[in-house]
Amino acid sequence: MKKLSFLLFALIGLTGLNSCTEDDSFTFVAKPDPAGLAFTSATADNYDLKASNGASLAERFVWNPVDFDVQTPVNYQLAGSADMTFDYSDPIFGGEVTNAGVTVSEMLSLAADAGLDNDPETEAPNTGTINFQVRAYVGGDGGNVVEQFSDVITVNVTLPEAEDEEPELPKIYVTGSFPEDSGYAANWSPENGIPLAAEMGNTNYEGFIYMNVDQPMYKFLPTNEGWDGNYGDAGAADGDYTEVLAAPGVNAGTPDGTGGYYLVKADPEALTYSLTKTSWGIIGNATPTGWDSDTDMTYDAENKIWTLTLDLTAQVAPDNGIKFRANDAWDLNIGDSGADGTMEFGGDNIGVPEDGNYTITLDLSNPRMYTYTLTKN
The missing domain is CATH 2.60.40 (Immunoglobulin-like)
Incomplete structure (x- = not known):
């Protein structure tokens, strides 16, 4: 890979050192960088991609930061490809941090592009490879762009035959006044509800939820398709926290009325719930x-x-x-x-x-x- 340095050639006017013109420009000159941009995390020998776990994290890729010798943030993009052609106009991830999670669903989409199939009645293979690459860049928006690309990581994936897939854990969902300010989607949106999962055959749902607002309020939903059958707190006023569920109940609150990162548990059968703030x-x-x-x-x-x-x-x-x-x-x-x-x-x-x-x-x-x-x- 290359490390890019800037050499500024100023056009100095004949009238003095302080004058300049609209023709001033700078040129990017590439110089070798022995480190370059590279993945730093190990990958698994093989990824079993079960559709029932589509929302789950398959892998978190980590890479090293890149120094372009400029006082501006470096942007990173992670892209996947079935055939080594990486589309950075629609990356899996884009941002300034040096890691990104890839879900099972995102890997399944790449596996489909690679022609893999888990239907035993077809001749398509259910094992194969998909590829990932990172781009680092500065500039853009009509200006000069300087970029580096990592080497490609190729990973092995397997799509279990459809009848062999494990059943998905039962889930309920939480939505309320906090998602937009907490890194999730829209407030009070069933379709964007945050899941809690239970053990198979049980109703002991749990999960961790970030509620980054003052006085969060929320409800529990049996599905993420609408408000039918929703549960709230059995108290008398919105924001109550009695640890007792009621259908529909009032909007539930937190133990001390403040936001935070909570372990949330709920049992709709026993009509109980609890929140534990964690750091x-x-x-x-x-x-x-x-x-x-x-x-x-x-x-x-x-x-x-x-x-x-x-x-x-x-x-x-x-x-x-x-x-x-x-x-x-x-x-x-x-x-x-x-x-x-x-x-x-x-x-x-x-x-x-x-x-x-x-x-x-x-x-x-x-x-x-x-x-x-x-x-x-």
Whole structure:
């Protein structure tokens, strides 16, 4: 890849050093950059793309920041392709951060472009490859554009045969006065409801929701198709928080009437619900403060993840490593039992493969399908 430097050639008027004309211009001159733009996160050996998990995160790609030697923000785009032709007019992601999540549905769309099919009655293959690339650029909007492109990552994908797909977890949905200010879609919109998921055969729905407004109000919906059968609080006035559901009930509130990042639980059969405000960090003997205190993470509302960059030391799980926990206490903690990438409340410690500076993410946006990344910088 190339690192681009600017050489400014000013046209100096004969009348003095302070004069200039409309013909002044600058030229971009490319110089080698041994680092360049590159993906820094590892990918899985294979991605099993089940349509029932379409809204779930399939992968979070991470790449290094690029320095164009200019005092302007660098923009990044992540694009996918079935045939190595990347359309950056319609990327999967665009923004100034150096990571982006790709959902199962987005990978399935690329798999369809690649001619893959999970119908056992067709001759189309159900396994194949799709590709991803990152673009970094400055400029635009009619001006000069300077850009870099990463090498292409090619990943293997499998579409399980239709009859082999696992059933989707049952869900209910939450909408209210907070989504627009919290990184979601429109307020009071059933079709854009935020899902809570239950275990198969149960009504113990849960999920994490960011409510970034003063005095949030909301309702629970049995589907994201309309208001029929909605549940609210059993109290007398909007904003009440009694932890008792009623149909339809008043608009529910939060425990202290304030916004925040909440673990939301609801059981429409038992007519109960609860909200627990959380702020997340990591703890463990791989961190500078050991098991004595947490290192706080920061919530990224645009990408719906908690993030932290920190020096870690190599530790072997399950006896050592790190864990995620909320509110500087052990009441609510998440680990990875079996080191299989599946996170569980109260799970095992997460190992660190080697000493180094890491970017750590915690993604709680998919109910009951919580994930994390540990990427060495």
